[in-house]
Amino acid sequence: MTEAVARAYQEQWARVVATLARRYRDLDLAEEAAAEAFATAVERWAVDGVPPNPGGWLTTTAHRKAIDRIRRENRRDSLYREAQVLSDDTPPEPLGAIDDDRLRLIYTCCHPALAMEARVALTLRMVGGLTMPEIARGFLVPESTMGQRITRAKAKITAARIPYRVPAAHDLPARTSGVLAVLFLVFNEGYLATGPDTDPIRPHLTAEAIRLTRLVRTLLPEDGEVAGLLALILLTEARRPARVAADGTLVPLASQDRDAWDRGLVDEGHRLVRERLASGVAPGRYQLLAAINAVHTDARDARDTDWLQVLALYDQLVRLDRSPVVALNRAVAVAEVEGPEVALAAVDDLPLDGYHAFHATRAELLRRLDRRDEARAAYDRAITLSGNTAEAAFLARRRDELDERSR
Amino acid sequence: MQYFVSVIDDRTSSGTPEEMVAIDAFNDRLRSGGHWVFAAGLAAPESATVIDARGEEPIVTDGPFVESKEHIAGFWIIDAPDLDVALALMTDGSKACNRRVEVRPFLV
Numbered sequence: 001m002t003e004a005v006a007r008a009y010q011e012q013w014a015r016v017v018a019t020l021a022r023r024y025r026d027l028d029l030a031e032e033a034a035a036e037a038f039a040t041a042v043e044r045w046a047v048d049g050v051p052p053n054p055g056g057w058l059t060t061t062a063h064r065k066a067i068d069r070i071r072r073e074n075r076r077d078s079l080y081r082e083a084q085v086l087s088d089d090t091p092p093e094p095l096g097a098i099d100d101d102r103l104r105l106i107y108t109c110c111h112p113a114l115a116m117e118a119r120v121a122l123t124l125r126m127v128g129g130l131t132m133p134e135i136a137r138g139f140l141v142p143e144s145t146m147g148q149r150i151t152r153a154k155a156k157i158t159a160a161r162i163p164y165r166v167p168a169a170h171d172l173p174a175r176t177s178g179v180l181a182v183l184f185l186v187f188n189e190g191y192l193a194t195g196p197d198t199d200p201i202r203p204h205l206t207a208e209a210i211r212l213t214r215l216v217r218t219l220l221p222e223d224g225e226v227a228g229l230l231a232l233i234l235l236t237e238a239r240r241p242a243r244v245a246a247d248g249t250l251v252p253l254a255s256q257d258r259d260a261w262d263r264g265l266v267d268e269g270h271r272l273v274r275e276r277l278a279s280g281v282a283p284g285r286y287q288l289l290a291a292i293n294a295v296h297t298d299a300r301d302a303r304d305t306d307w308l309q310v311l312a313l314y315d316q317l318v319r320l321d322r323s324p325v326v327a328l329n330r331a332v333a334v335a336e337v338e339g340p341e342v343a344l345a346a347v348d349d350l351p352l353d354g355y356h357a358f359h360a361t362r363a364e365l366l367r368r369l370d371r372r373d374e375a376r377a378a379y380d381r382a383i384t385l386s387g388n389t390a391e392a393a394f395l396a397r398r399r400d401e402l403d404e405r406s407r
Numbered sequence: 408m409q410y411f412v413s414v415i416d417d418r419t420s421s422g423t424p425e426e427m428v429a430i431d432a433f434n435d436r437l438r439s440g441g442h443w444v445f446a447a448g449l450a451a452p453e454s455a456t457v458i459d460a461r462g463e464e465p466i467v468t469d470g471p472f473v474e475s476k477e478h479i480a481g482f483w484i485i486d487a488p489d490l491d492v493a494l495a496l497m498t499d500g501s502k503a504c505n506r507r508v509e510v511r512p513f514l515v
Binding site: 167 | 489
């Protein structure tokens with residue numbers, strides 16, 4: 001693909017698919033016609049040069065491809081569909097600040113009636129424009145499996161008539177939080193990639209999650225949680241260069257080379273967090289997580305971390321989200337403020353026996369309390385459960401250090 | 408667009424008087440909103456009879472076609488413009504009958 005087409009693909013794919021999906025009410029057709037339009041652009045633009053309005057050119061071309069396809073397929077319903085194209089009787093929808101076809105597309109792909117894995121796949125394909133092999137690679141499943149997942153999801157959207165629209169105001173917060181959950185999942189799978197013998201980080205997934213979250217932020221600029229998620233993943237991504245050592249082991253936050261952090265991303269994340277603080281609106285889950293990350297990335301040295309502030313933020317978070325995972329993360333701050341013994345008491349009863357981070361956290365606390373045998377057992381359990389190669393390598397090193405110290 | 412809504416049950420008794428009152432009120436809402444098509448409760452699965460007339464001789468078997476812990480205790484057929492409306496309606500339907508419900512589109 002030429003550079004111009006590649007850029008247009010990044011900027012226009014979601015727009016073209018979304019416009020077509022709205023017009024023809026058929027995701028399959030929208031996706032195929034958009035793909036054909038970009039393929040045509042590769043040929044034509046090389047010969048004729050890049051048109052003055054690439055987005056307009058692509059949309060028009062995609063519409064033609066869609067109509068060609070409807071005629072060519074000559075399906076039983078094609079006449080009906082063509083009639084629908086000619087006389088679009090869907091009522092005009094109110095033009096609001098958030099009236100954008102791409103938003104409709106995102107809410108449809110992230111509809112709660114679809115399975116989570118289908119939402120993720122569909123969002124990456126339809127909104128992100130990732131190819132099927134790219135998505136399959138990202139989640140380590142065979143291409144055919146990923147293809148079926150997307151096909152099934154599209155079929156359900158049609159058969160059950162999942163609407164193609166921005167949800168009503170009373171549904172909007174819940175539905176937006178569903179969209180953010182999909183984006184966060186994509187980011188996390190990229191940031192702490194799971195799977196034996198795989199790269200510990202899959203940057204194309206983290207990059208895609210950031211790009212899509214930026215897009216959602218453009219479309220929903222007033223939503224605090226969207227800003228919160230963007231800040232959170234930017235501040236996390238900023239630390240990526242320092243996160244895996246040359247030998248492939250994970251470097252924990254306290255030992256990272258802070259000069260290696262991406263200063264631009266840190267600054268952008270901090271700006272978003274300050275903006276949310278200044279809004280005076282009570283922060284949601286993602287904003288609090290972003291604020292916690294802002295405190296961490298604000299410290300020049302790990303020893304300068306304002307743990308009281310971190311703990312205060314976790315206390316707020318626990319009130320919003322009573323999940324044991326939040327309680328576990330809070331315990332890390334408790335250890336710094338009130339000591340490892342208090343923290344260990346707080347984690348011991350959490351129902352997280354199948355979660356690697358639970359055992360890793362316990363191991364670190366036990367180690368600080370010099371309870372080596374228990375620490376070793378906890379490291380072993382964490383290593384068994386960890387799906388990330390760099391993390392497992394780090395935990396193994398920590399465990400082996402225990403033996404060296406006891407010698 | 409019409410949806411078939413199955414009421415999923417793991418109890419053998421039918422609805423309690425309180426449930427029946429809530430279901431009636433919900434049905435009135437369906438009717439006044441223009442969503443009502445049909446609804447009915449079903450007798451226990453053991454009262455079912457399966458017929459297979461694909462062969463030469465029809466075979467008649469006592470009991471439901473699938474034995475499971477859960478069964479369909481009743482159903483609604485509702486009319487809704489799309490799945491969001493159907494799900495919002497049947498969230499209240501699930502509350503009213505105090506059971507899980509499955510919302511499934513008819514083929515169009």
